[in-house]
Amino acid sequence: MFHAYGWIIVGFAITAAAYYLGFDSKLALHAFAYGGIGMMTIGMMARVTLGHTGRKVTQPPAVLKLCLPLLLTGSIIRVMMPMLLPEWHALWIGSAQVLWSAAFALFIAVYAPYLIRPRIDGRLG
Structure with missing residues (x-):
């Protein structure tokens, strides 16, 4: 999950670079969303x-x-x-989409059975 926090920092850095150096500010949004939120989501869903x-x-x-x-x-x-x-640009977008989809598909394939079956310790919930 530390990588997710790192992407949030990258997002802020790109935001500053967009303002001062003319970088595309949309890339900051993707650093926050794809890197920060995406990685944090999988990390938290896994632990929970x-x-x-x-x-x-x-x-x-x-x-x-x-x-x-x-x-x-x-x-x-x-x-x-x-x-x-x-x-x-189109290659980068397509590649990133495939990697995002693959990561979440693998996660769902392994973790969905955990969620639809009874707890392994026998407790309710």
């Missing part, structure tokens, strides 16, 4: 799902080690690459 289904929050499924790097890579592609190679 594990805790509320009687599982150990300190032992997440291995798929989480794939979901977060997918989002991190997508964030870099969506926010940084249009600044470096703007002529390939």
Whole structure:
């Protein structure tokens, strides 16, 4: 989740750069939303799902080690690459969309069964 906080800082930095250096301010929005909120959402949903289904929050499924790097890579592609190679903008957008979709699809595939089955510790909830 520290990477998510980092993207929020990047969003503020791009906001300042947009004001002072003429960068595209829309990239800041994507740093906040894709990098910050997207990564924070998966991180929190993972911990909350594990805790509320009687599982150990300190032992997440291995798929989480794939979901977060997918989002991190997508964030870099969506926010940084249009600044470096703007002529390939459509490629960057499409790549970031695929990575976002893959990360959330993997998350849902693994975590949805946790949420629709009874708790593993036998408690109600």
